[in-house]
Amino acid sequence: xxxxxxxxxxxxxxxxxxxxxxxVIKDSPSFNELKEKKNEDIYNLVTTxxxxxxxxxxxxxxxxxxxxxxxxxxxxxATWCPPCKEELPVFxxxxxxxxxxxxxxxxxxxxxxxxxxxxxxxxxxxxxxxxTVGGDNERLAKDINNIQKIPESYLFTKDGVLIxxxxxxxxxxxxxxxxxxxxxxx
Numbered sequence: 001x002x003x004x005x006x007x008x009x010x011x012x013x014x015x016x017x018x019x020x021x022x023x024v025i026k027d028s029p030s031f032n033e034l035k036e037k038k039n040e041d042i043y044n045l046v047t048t049x050x051x052x053x054x055x056x057x058x059x060x061x062x063x064x065x066x067x068x069x070x071x072x073x074x075x076x077x078a079t080w081c082p083p084c085k086e087e088l089p090v091f092x093x094x095x096x097x098x099x100x101x102x103x104x105x106x107x108x109x110x111x112x113x114x115x116x117x118x119x120x121x122x123x124x125x126x127x128x129x130x131x132t133v134g135g136d137n138e139r140l141a142k143d144i145n146n147i148q149k150i151p152e153s154y155l156f157t158k159d160g161v162l163i164x165x166x167x168x169x170x171x172x173x174x175x176x177x178x179x180x181x182x183x184x185x186x
Contacts, residue, residue, distance in 0.1 A: 043140045045107065045132035048118060053105065053130060057144060060162035062154075070103040071182050072160075073175070075153040076141055078111040079121050084151040087169040088125040094176060095129050101158075101183040104129040107137050109150055157182055 041058040055074075056063045062072060075091065077084035091104045108131060113121065115133075122131060141147040144154060145165070153166040155178060164178060 043136040043143075045105070045136060045140070046134035047130045047132050048115070048122065049130075051130070052135070053132065055140070057140065062156045062160040062162070064160075067103055067105070069158055071098075071101055071158055071179055072156040073102070073104045073153055073170075074140075074144070074156070075104055075106045075151060075170075076109045076147050077106050077151050078109055079113050079118065080111065081150050083169040085125060087151055087153075088127060090170060090172040090175065092126040092128050093172070094179060097176075098179055098183060102179050106131045107140065108133050109137060109141055109147065157185065 041056050043055045043057060045053045045055065047053060053066045054064060055067075062074070064072075073091065075087075077088070079085075088106075091106070094102055095104055106127065106129060108118070118131070118133065121127075145152065149167070151166075151169060153170055154162060155164040155166070155175070157163050163182065166175075
């Protein structure tokens, strides 16, 4: 009797785990929706240097293999925007002052500037940080906060948690105080 139950149990286990069961799970709408949703949270950005930066953003959490371990400021700007021009030297100064702890990614938003003019602009404003010009710039702007006006900046901890947002030009002292506070947190 024991052998019969053991054989029956073994037979039941093997017939319950066939390829058809995997197919049903894989093809179920919920599996496909989750897979699609995961892809919607990934933003592939392209810098002026042609480097790709991949960000994953969902529910105020930012992750990136390209920017690990630093406080990240995502800045939406345009070259024609006076307040944007005002804050760019602040970002350059702070990225130089805290190179191991702080990174800015500036996202060109609603700006049709030529590549050569953008390079001149970047030199003029000492932009020593990545500037993205292609990829998912517009989609990220929409998804992060339906951005309509610039400049707008979002500060994330080293763990990728949104800690602050700035609408309008960033105040240098306020930003630096946040960097100092966050840089030694584990």
